[in-house]
Amino acid sequence: TGAIRLAAEFLKQITPDKGVWVSDPTWGNHIDIFLHVGMQVYYYPYQGNGVGLNFPVMLDNIRKIPEGDVVVLHGCGHNPTGFDLSKDQWDAVLEVVKERELFPVIDMAYHGLANGLCDDVYCVELFSDHLDEMFVAYSCSKNFGLYRDRVGALVVLGKSRDRCVKAKLHLARLARVSISSPAIHGALIVSEILSSPDLKKMWIEELHVMSLRVKAARRVLINEARKQGCDDAFRNVCNGVGLFSLIPVYREDVDVLREVFCIYMLDSGRINLSGVNDDNVGYIVSSIKSLLGKGGEG
Incomplete structure (x- = not known):
């Protein structure tokens, strides 16, 4: 910034x-x-x-x-x-x-x-x-x-x-x-990390692990969406990389997800994939799925 x-x-x-x-x-x-x-x-x-x-x-x-x-x-x-x-x-x-x-x-x-x-x-x-x-x-x-x-x-x-x-x-x-x-x-x-061969090597390895973790979160999310029969709503997740993806939900749906389900995303429907894991993915998908037929899919 x-x-x-x-x-x-x-x-x-x-x-x-x-x-x-x-x-x-x-x-x-x-x-x-x-x-x-x-x-x-x-x-x-x-x-x-x-x-x-x-x-x-x-x-x-x-x-x-x-x-x-x-x-x-x-x-x-x-x-x-x-x-x-x-x-x-x-x-x-x-x-x-x-x-x-x-x-x-x-x-x-x-x-x-x-x-x-x-x-x-x-x-x-x-x-x-x-x-x-x-x-x-x-x-x-x-x-x-x-x-x-x-x-x-x-x-x-x-x-x-x-x-x-x-x-x-x-x-x-x-x-x-x-x-x-x-x-x-x-x-x-x-500076300390990048100046030390050992620390820099450790940083590169740990950053690689985090990158793999985010990619795994994408796979987990889309696989769960397929299992629940709503993978079309998560189609953007398949094609993206990095931390973010857009879920096609309306602004009012985002409010409901926050107030009722305690799931947080921007008003645009942007989610941070690093918050997805094996323990919560079913809840995340089912909560979003419950709104798709009501507010409509954005």
């Missing part, structure tokens, strides 16, 4: 007349942050009416973005859909970004929790190899288990060392008037 906010304030001051394009749907804070700094926010389609990512429509709409505008891309574990781009699709997006001279801001909030540390960073490596300028908003909140310590970074790629130095100075001034000096203990923890 902090990296996105810094990026937004920087872009508003440097390119005040440029618009910002986010996926529809996207993480709600993307919209609020860019609007808060006074930038115009627009949308490119992402999820189709059926199952999965509607990539042809997405790409066609990105191709129509005005030259020089900002495009926000989810590096991995798309929030809220869980639908990630393949390597070939990222290659195609890169060509359009280059063609339209767009400025990409890649949000890397879930590195290692979608398809693994190497695969999850594919788009960052691809774009940095072929573009002169970009931002990467990186978070250590999830993959280091430091959620409340707000550890991360805004990574700046510039055309030259001089431009990077100027960008760093400008960003430092923006941070100074916002938070003065950030807390350092969380960053020191990350």
Whole structure:
């Protein structure tokens, strides 16, 4: 969040007349942050009416973005859909970004929790190899288990060392008037882990276990839905990766799930798969199933 906010304030001051394009749907804070700094926010389609990512429509709409505008891309574990781009699709997006001279801001909030540390960073490596300028908003909140310590970074790629130095100075001034000096203990923890071969190896292994755990939760959820005869309502779970998926329920259904069944999700129907396990999956599915014929399936 902090990296996105810094990026937004920087872009508003440097390119005040440029618009910002986010996926529809996207993480709600993307919209609020860019609007808060006074930038115009627009949308490119992402999820189709059926199952999965509607990539042809997405790409066609990105191709129509005005030259020089900002495009926000989810590096991995798309929030809220869980639908990630393949390597070939990222290659195609890169060509359009280059063609339209767009400025990409890649949000890397879930590195290692979608398809693994190497695969999850594919788009960052691809774009940095072929573009002169970009931002990467990186978070250590999830993959280091430091959620409340707000550890991360805004990574700046510039055309030259001089431009990077100027960008760093400008960003430092923006941070100074916002938070003065950030807390350092969380960053020191990350530094300690990454600086130690043994600790880094342990972290990679444990992160891999957590990634497998989330994938297993998806399988458990869809298998239980099949068993209860309502797998169509959970079809998005099959095609996604990472922590999140969208369940097609109405806003009033979300209220009932919270107040009556003590099952919590966002109003959009976004669920966090890490909360699903063998002990509660039957209850989760049966509770959602009980509402599908009443409020209707969203």
